[in-house]
Amino acid sequence: xxxxxxxxxxxxxxxxxxxxxxxxxxxxxxxxxxxxxxxxxxxxxxxxxxxxxxxxxxxxxxxxxxxxxxxxxxxxxxxxxxxxxxxxxxxxxxxxxxxxxxxxxxxxxxxxxxxxxxxxxxxxxxxxxxxxxxxxxxxxxxxxxxxxxxxxxxxxxxxxxxxxxxxxxxxxxxxxxxxxxxxxxxxxxxxxxxxxxxxxxxxxxxxxxxxxxxxxxxxxxxxxxxxxxxxxxxxxxxxxxxxxxxxxxxxxxxxxxxxxxxxxxxxxxxxxxxxxxxxxxxxxxxxxxxxxxxxxxxxxxxxxxxxxxxxxxxxxxxxxxxxxxxxxxxxxxxxxxxxxxxxxxxxxxxxxxxxx
Amino acid sequence: xxxxxxxxxxxxxxxxxxxxxxxxxxxxxxxxxxxxxxxxxxxxxxxxxxxxxxxxxxxxxxxxxxxxxxxxxxxxxxxxxxxxxxxxxxxxxxxxxxxxxxxxxxxxxxxxxxxxxxxxxxxxxxxxxxxxxxxxxxxxxxxxxxxxxxxxxxxxxxxxxxxxxxxxxxxxxxxxxxxxxxxxxxxxxxxxxxxxxxxxxxxxxxxxxxxxxxxxxxxxxxxxxxxxxxxxxxxxxxxxxxxxxxxxxxxxxxxxxxxxxxxxxxxxxxxxxxxxxxxxxxxxxxxxxxxxxxxxxxxxxxxxxxxxxxxxxxxxxxxxxxxxxxxxxxxxxxxxxxxxxxxxxxxxxxxxxxxxxxxxxxxxxxxxxxxxxxxxxxxxxxxxxxxxxxxxxxxxxxxxxxxxxxxxxxxxxxxxxxxxxxxxxxxxxxxxxxxxxxxxxxxxxxxxxxxxxxxxxxxxxxxxxxxxxxxxxxxxxxxx
Numbered sequence: 001x002x003x004x005x006x007x008x009x010x011x012x013x014x015x016x017x018x019x020x021x022x023x024x025x026x027x028x029x030x031x032x033x034x035x036x037x038x039x040x041x042x043x044x045x046x047x048x049x050x051x052x053x054x055x056x057x058x059x060x061x062x063x064x065x066x067x068x069x070x071x072x073x074x075x076x077x078x079x080x081x082x083x084x085x086x087x088x089x090x091x092x093x094x095x096x097x098x099x100x101x102x103x104x105x106x107x108x109x110x111x112x113x114x115x116x117x118x119x120x121x122x123x124x125x126x127x128x129x130x131x132x133x134x135x136x137x138x139x140x141x142x143x144x145x146x147x148x149x150x151x152x153x154x155x156x157x158x159x160x161x162x163x164x165x166x167x168x169x170x171x172x173x174x175x176x177x178x179x180x181x182x183x184x185x186x187x188x189x190x191x192x193x194x195x196x197x198x199x200x201x202x203x204x205x206x207x208x209x210x211x212x213x214x215x216x217x218x219x220x221x222x223x224x225x226x227x228x229x230x231x232x233x234x235x236x237x238x239x240x241x242x243x244x245x246x247x248x249x250x251x252x253x254x255x256x257x258x259x260x261x262x263x264x265x266x267x268x269x270x271x272x273x274x275x276x277x278x279x280x281x282x283x284x285x286x287x288x289x290x291x292x293x294x295x296x297x298x299x300x301x302x303x304x305x306x307x308x309x310x311x312x313x314x315x316x317x318x319x320x321x322x323x324x325x326x327x328x329x330x331x332x333x334x335x336x337x338x339x340x341x342x343x344x345x346x347x348x349x350x351x352x353x354x355x356x
Numbered sequence: 357x358x359x360x361x362x363x364x365x366x367x368x369x370x371x372x373x374x375x376x377x378x379x380x381x382x383x384x385x386x387x388x389x390x391x392x393x394x395x396x397x398x399x400x401x402x403x404x405x406x407x408x409x410x411x412x413x414x415x416x417x418x419x420x421x422x423x424x425x426x427x428x429x430x431x432x433x434x435x436x437x438x439x440x441x442x443x444x445x446x447x448x449x450x451x452x453x454x455x456x457x458x459x460x461x462x463x464x465x466x467x468x469x470x471x472x473x474x475x476x477x478x479x480x481x482x483x484x485x486x487x488x489x490x491x492x493x494x495x496x497x498x499x500x501x502x503x504x505x506x507x508x509x510x511x512x513x514x515x516x517x518x519x520x521x522x523x524x525x526x527x528x529x530x531x532x533x534x535x536x537x538x539x540x541x542x543x544x545x546x547x548x549x550x551x552x553x554x555x556x557x558x559x560x561x562x563x564x565x566x567x568x569x570x571x572x573x574x575x576x577x578x579x580x581x582x583x584x585x586x587x588x589x590x591x592x593x594x595x596x597x598x599x600x601x602x603x604x605x606x607x608x609x610x611x612x613x614x615x616x617x618x619x620x621x622x623x624x625x626x627x628x629x630x631x632x633x634x635x636x637x638x639x640x641x642x643x644x645x646x647x648x649x650x651x652x653x654x655x656x657x658x659x660x661x662x663x664x665x666x667x668x669x670x671x672x673x674x675x676x677x678x679x680x681x682x683x684x685x686x687x688x689x690x691x692x693x694x695x696x697x698x699x700x701x702x703x704x705x706x707x708x709x710x711x712x713x714x715x716x717x718x719x720x721x722x723x724x725x726x727x728x729x730x731x732x733x734x735x736x737x738x739x740x741x742x743x744x745x746x747x748x749x750x751x752x753x754x755x756x757x758x759x760x761x762x763x764x765x766x767x768x769x770x771x772x773x774x775x776x777x778x779x780x781x782x783x784x785x786x787x788x789x790x791x792x793x794x795x796x797x798x799x800x801x802x803x804x805x806x807x808x809x810x811x812x813x814x815x816x817x818x819x820x821x822x823x824x825x826x827x828x829x830x831x832x833x834x835x836x
Contacts, residue, residue: 003541014814043827183362200821207822208773215772 018196026199028054030206034083034092035106040201045151046191048109048123050198055105056127068104068346069124071117072137075278076108078335080222080325085332090339102133113142114260115149115156115167121267122159123152133350134273135342136264139328140280140294141242143301144249148172148256154184163263172256224331225284225324232284235327243327244285246293251300258304265308272350274342275305279315281324289316311349357397359605360558360826367394368609371515375613380536384506387533387613391515395478398519402477405442406513412438413487414508417494421501428495435491439484446476451680479519481677483512485644490526492648499526507533514615516606520599522620522640529615537614547612549798554604556820557597561781563825565594568778571768573741576751578767581758584751586775587765591741592734593782596625599638623789625733628725630694633733641677645670664699668692678740683748687739694732777823 031037032054041047059067070076070088078086088106095102107120117138121131148167149156157164167173176184191198225231234240251258277298282289289295298314305312315338323334330338357363371390378386396403416435420428450471460467490511493499502508511529512518572579572587579587603620610617620639627633634642653666668689675688706715714721742748765775791800801809 003544010810010813013810014817017814179363186362186366196818196821204822208771211773211776212771215776217772218766 014196015194018194022195022199026203028057031199031202032058032105034089035077035086036109037202037205038077038110040205041109041151044191044201045154046188046198047201048120048152048155049192050202051107052123052127052129055107056129058103058105059129062103064101064103066102066133067130068102068133068135069129069131070104070106070108070135070137071120072108072135073112073139073142073278074108074110075139075329076106076135076137077110078106078108079110079329080220081330081332081335082219085335087335087339087342090336091343094339094343104135108137109151111150112152113145113148113150114138114257114264115147115163116152118163118260118263118267119149119152119156119159121264123155126159131268131273132271133346134268134271135346136273136275137278138275139243139278140297140301141245143251143257143261143304144242144245144255144297145257146172148260154188158188160263163259166259167256170254170256222325222331224322225281225326226322228326231326232286235285244280244288244294246288246291246297248293249297249300251304261304262308265310272346274311274313274346274349276313276315276342277301278328279317279319279324281321281327282317283321284324284327313345357394359602360555363397372609372612376539384504384510384533387515388506388510388513391510391513391518394515395513395518398478399475405446405477405480406483409439409442409484409487410509410512413491413512414502414505416491417501417508418503420491420494432491432495436488439488439491443480443484445472446474446480448676448680482521482523483518485523485641485677486521487512489523489644489648493526499530502526502530504534514610516610517617520602520606521638522603522606522618523644524618524640528618532615535614540614543614544612546798547608547610550608550611551605552608552816553797554601554606554608555824556816557601557604557785559824559826560820561785562594562597562601563827564774564781564823565590565597565778567774567825568765568770569594569741571770572765573743573747573751575768576747576754578764580760580762580764581755582761583763583765583768584755586763588734588738588741588751588755590778590782592625592730592737593785595737595740596621597785623792625730626726626789626793627729628722629729630691630698630732633729634691634695641674645674649673664696667695667699671695682745683739683742686745686748687736690736690739694736781823 031050036051037047041051058064068091070091076087078088083089086106086108088104088108091104095104107124109116109120112120117136121134124131153164153173156167164173168175235243249255253259253262280289298316302312302314318341319330319334319337323330323337325331325334357367367390371386374386375383392403395406413435416431419431420435423431453469453471457467457469490499490502490508494501502511507530510533511524511526514524514529514533517524569587569591572583573591576584600621603617607617607619618640622636622639624633624637627636650666650670653669654662655666656663658666669692671688671692672685673688674691675684675686678684678687709715709721714724738751739745739748742751763775766772788797791797801812804812
């Protein structure tokens with residue numbers, strides 16, 4: 001049994017060394033640098049938890065009393081711009097310029113929808129991060145999507161079992177086999193209890209970034225949509241037409257997105273919350289957004305928020321065409337413009353909840 | 357079930373612990389059931405094919421042992437036809453059928469036979485060859501038939517080597533299943549170390565190289581000739597680490613239970629000739645072809661032209677064994693050609709070596725031999741890796757016509773960091789293998805003080821966690 005003891009000791013020393021060094025010595029910026037690290041997250045969704053922990057550590061360290069949480073999709077995240085050229089980063093610059101101690105934390109996740117947004121809020125609750133000030137963005141097509149929680153369904157299962165079960169019983173989330181559930185649970189626990197596993201993606205990503213910069217790796221160019229000749233054809237592919245569909249959206253209670261919108265509204269009751277829909281590039285979409293069906297869906301979405309007495313902004317037609325990098329994502333100038341507008345609105349909304 | 361999966365991380369310790377907890381007489385049953393579960397994790401219904409061949413070969417083995425003369429031969433033929441027949445239907449039918457259809461089309465004939473819509477059972481070529489090895493050995497009288505059906509089934513299905521070998525022989529395996537193996541600390545440590553090294557080779561080296569290789573081979577038109585040369589070198593190391601990594605995990609897992617599997621690789625890229633390479637690469641398959649095909653055809657003890665023909669036949673079959681595609685056939689043929697060419701030019705090369713006084717510098721001569729052999733092998737890997745003959749032809753043409761010195765993996769979506777990482781892992785492997793020429797890595801580490809030893813193990817573990825590719829990618833040889 002000597003070998004078992006030795007093996008146990010070997011692993012225990014490794015565990016202690018990695019836990020202590022990673023938790024206490026790893027810079028928070030390796031984990032959270034102005035936004036969620038999507039490169040790490042897309043390979044391991046459990047990266048969301050160290051990210052939330054890093055935000056919490058920053059809040060505690062800087063003793064922040066007031067901060068804004070940004071939840072949303074790839075537009076909120078800031079695709080295709082670098083982390084310092086997103087709406088949340090520009091809002092932080094604005095705050096710094098005004099000597100305000102308010103900070104904005106970006107938890108936008110590309111390809112996420114209302115179920116994921118809601119789950120992020122629950123995760124923030126779990127770690128004691130206030131959602132008193134919240135900005136939530138979404139895209140037109142997301143409110144009609146059939147997948148409620150694309151990334152974070154295991155967290156949803158953990159944090160709000162009733163909602164998860166409701167989605168499974170409605171067929172919006174596929175029932176897991178016991179083996180798949182056990183595997184997911186094991187993966188979840190390994191990430192939670194072993195810092196070496198939970199943080200490894202962040203460290204290797206940091207090494208990758210540093211090495212690429214050392215080797216002068218050219219960064220991908222951010223281009224205005226009009227300089228992308230293949231874009232109209234790509235958007236016209238059958239699998240991409242749902243982005244600007246003019247078919248009537250299901251905005252009833254049976255929609256999984258509306259189910260989670262209700263959950264979010266309930267969660268954010270009496271809190272300073274701003275919901276907004278991303279602008280769409282009508283010029284690129286060749287008038288698709290002018291179609292009666294599309295317009296009727298826009299009105300339906302607005303009604304949805306109005307009926308629930310939520311502060312909602314539809315940014316369609318409010319963003320210049322030259323600010324777009326594609327059909328919905330923006331260039332740094334676009335995100336800066338949005339940041340200025342959102343800053344004004346969230347601050348105004350804070351002082352006067354009925355103003356927006 | 358893949359070795360690099362979460363399932364295996366649970367499966368392996370559970371099976372190993374149960375193995376030592378159970379009395380010896382029940383262990384075969386545990387291993388057989390575990391092996392069935394391991395295999396059924398891929399495509400469950402294909403276990404029926406395996407079951408069918410096991411029953412046929414088991415009965416044939418007993419009858420061959422009992423009977424004499426031509427009656428004995430009948431059962432050998434039945435068994436071999438069954439095995440080869442299954443292999444043909446699942447692996448080669450569509451290949452031959454499509455080629456026949458193409459030929460008929462060229463000749464303007466009507467060809468009514470349609471292709472089958474079936475998936476190739478995982479590791480079919482491996483366990484079929486292992487079964488045939490048993491039957492041939494029994495027929496040749498070199499091994500008695502196995503009377504215990506469960507043990508025989510386990511010989512074919514033993515989970516560590518079921519899907520990608522090593523292709524074992526009955527004389528190496530069957531007695532080990534009958535022998536009682538107690539828990540042994542040293543053996544367990546050795547087995548765990550071998551497994552760890554196998555995982556490192558697969559997850560850190562092979563899977564990182566795969567990213568660059570796949571990108572370059574997927575769009576060869578987007579990258580330069582030099583990039584394709586580098587991608588081909590990367591592939592040489594990728595396939596070695598992928599396959600030998602699998603073998604190390606299999607041998608390590610088996611060693612812990614006291615069952616020793618044969619060595620499948622002996623530093624093949626340090627070979628001084630192609631024939632030496634084939635004695636060091638996939639040894640279990642090379643020796644299978646040597647024992648059961650090459651020698652049966654007359655080997656080298658015949659007329660020179662027959663000897664050369666035998667070599668070409670063996671390598672064509674070896675190519676076909678790997679896959680039902682012309683690229684594999686050409687790969688096999690090319691290796692056969694290398695061997696024949698080497699035999700034909702041996703005296704000329706010796707004279708040349710003497711003329712330039714290379715034979716007076718043995719170290720340089722050895723280096724030149726290793727260098728040439730390695731490059732010839734790498735050239736043949738192009739056919740092995742290419743997606744089609746056209747793809748291979750395009751890559752070769754580009755390598756020999758595009759002389760630009762740019763390395764542009766970037767146009768295939770690979771960053772400079774990834775290329776640098778690939779170079780580092782290749783350099784690391786080469787350094788380790790240079791050390792391994794004199795003694796094993798384990799022996800080398802064993803001599804160090806505890807702190808250094810543990811430090812090295814921790815470093816390995818950290819490298820594995822940080823640079824390992826954990827997307828549960830399959831092993832290349834699973835497809836064969």
